Amino acid sequence: MLESKKLELRRSEIRQELAVLAAKPEPTEDEVRSMENLDKEYRTAEVRFRAALTAEDTERREAGAELETRSGKEWAEMMGRFEMRQVALALDEGRALDGATAEIVTELREQGGYRGIPVPWAALEKRAGETVASGTPDPISTRPVIDRLFPDSVAGKMGAQMITIESGATEWPVVTSSVSAGWADGETANVAGPSVFATTDKALKPEQNLGIQMRITRKALKQSGAALEQAVRRDMNSAMQAELDKAIFLGTGANGQPLGVVAGASTYGINDTDLSAVPTYAHFLAEVVAFMSANTITSPEQIRALLRPELFGYLEGQVNADLQITEYHRFAWLLAGRQAAPGTFPSNITTTSNALATPSGSPEETSMLLTTSTGGVAPIFCGLWGAVDMIRDPFSDAQSGGLRITALATADVTVARPAQLRLLSGIQLSAS
Structure with missing residues (x-):
């Protein structure tokens, strides 16, 4: 003690x-x-x-820090021992789960209902030391083969916050009132107000389901052994990551998709500037200044930019006659605090061919998205309900002895404060 x-x-x-x-009224000596x-x-x-x-x-501080982080560390260590191979074999042969995999599945089942075997999102991450390979590696050959090409995740780079929700809908009350302070005009005068403090609820609802079906042949199951775990995890992670990225930005809000921030800019109240012209440094500077004013940002380095590779190529090909540098380099200088080298991508500039629509029209037009995090609030929220539900189909490939599994995930997208996003559309890639 x-x-x-x-x-x-x-x-x-x-x-x-x-x-x-x-x-005692009269105590003794x-x-x-x-x-x-x-x-x-x-x-x-x-x-x-x-x-x-x-x-x-x-001593108290050290003990408190240990207590605060102990559960997270233990869960992360256990997650590192989760084996996708056990899930595949359990679905194929009915083999019992054991070890950390069984513990995690049991805990996930207690928190929510699943038709198949629940797989935590963290288990789909690529783990250190994995060989990059495509499909199922052939144990006869030691040469690696090239992975299928999936775009890297851009949602995290643009400041989107992934939120795990056990069940039901989740709402965030966002302040929408304009409460202002004011000086009293005189000794007996009143200060400004009263101002109404109003909020609007931004909800994430479990109404959109994302799924992927995978066919694993009998040969792959018998031939690969433990290597099957890495192959399944890589393919599932890449495919679901690419589709989630696309939905977060380009989701139509129809046909089972959530409403993306670019496709639903008008619905979310995001400012959309239609340039309808060939881009110049002056256009980007005006947007950055307006964005900084609306968000009370102190530096352009706090802004994240998302653009298509075609726009990068066009800007990099336009050389300023006076400065002898490209228009892209000037834009990168602006967002990187004048520290970007020619042709490089600062950490707050991301290119994507998945999260923004392909340039179209005559002349071809594209768009660019700007985001920022203000007061610790992310510009985009993506809700993920529970874990990935792995369901076995024992009939479709029964004749060939193969295994078909379906992975289901429920997700939704919302914007808390539209002022933290700004869309620049109608960017022409050639003169009219």
């Missing part, structure tokens, strides 16, 4: 004894001496208690 705790208990005992003695001794001991214990608290402060 800590010394401070012992002293605290002793002080409590002294207070109880003093309360009994003080309640022995009782008076006892009260004096107890009072002296209490004052001494008080000084020692404060000293013990000071001495134990560092």
Whole structure:
């Protein structure tokens, strides 16, 4: 037991004894001496208690930090031992799960209902030391083959926050009122107000389901062994990541898709500037200045930009006659605090061919999205309900002895504050 705790208990005992003695109307000489001794001991214990608290402060902080992070560390370590191979074999042969995989599946089942075997999202991540390979590796050959090409995730790079929801809908009350302060005009005058404090609820609802079907042949199951785990995880992670990225930005809000922030800019209230012209540095500067003013941002480096590769190619090909640098380099300088090297992508500039629509029209037009995080609030929220539900189809490929599994995930997208996003559309890639 800590010394401070012992002293605290002793002080409590002294207070109880003093309360009994003080309640006597005519205490004896022995009782008076006892009260004096107890009072002296209490004052001494008080000084020692404060000293013990000071001495134990560092120890308490370390213990508190350990308690706060212990559960997260234990869960992360257990997640690192989750085996997709066990899930595939359980679906194919009915083999029982064991170890960390069984513990995680059991805990996920207790939190929500699943038709098949629940697989946590973290288990789909590529793990350190994995060989990049495509499909199912052939154990006869040691040469790696090239993975299927999937675009990298851009939602995280643009500041989107992924939120895990166990069940039901989740809402965020967002302040929509304009509460302002004002000076009193005179000694007896009133200050500004009163102003109504109003909020609007931004909801994420489990109404959109994302799925992928995979066929695993009998040869792959018998031939690959543990390598099957990495192959399944890579393909599922890449395919679902690419589709989630596309839906977060380009989801139509119809046909089972969530409403993406670019396709639904008008619905979310996001400012959309239709340039309808060939882009120049002056156009980008005007948008950045307007965006900074609307979000009270202190530096352009706090802005994230998302653009198509075609727009990067066009801007990189336009050389400023006076400065002898490209228009893209000037734009990168602007967002990177004048520290970007020619032709490089600062950390706050991302190119994508998946999350923005392909240029179209005559002349071809594309768009660019700007986002920022303000006051710790992400510009985009993506809700993921529970884990990935792995369901086995025992009939479709029964004749060939193969395994067909379906992975289902429920997700939704919303924008808390539309002022944290800005869309620049109608960017022409050639003169009219």
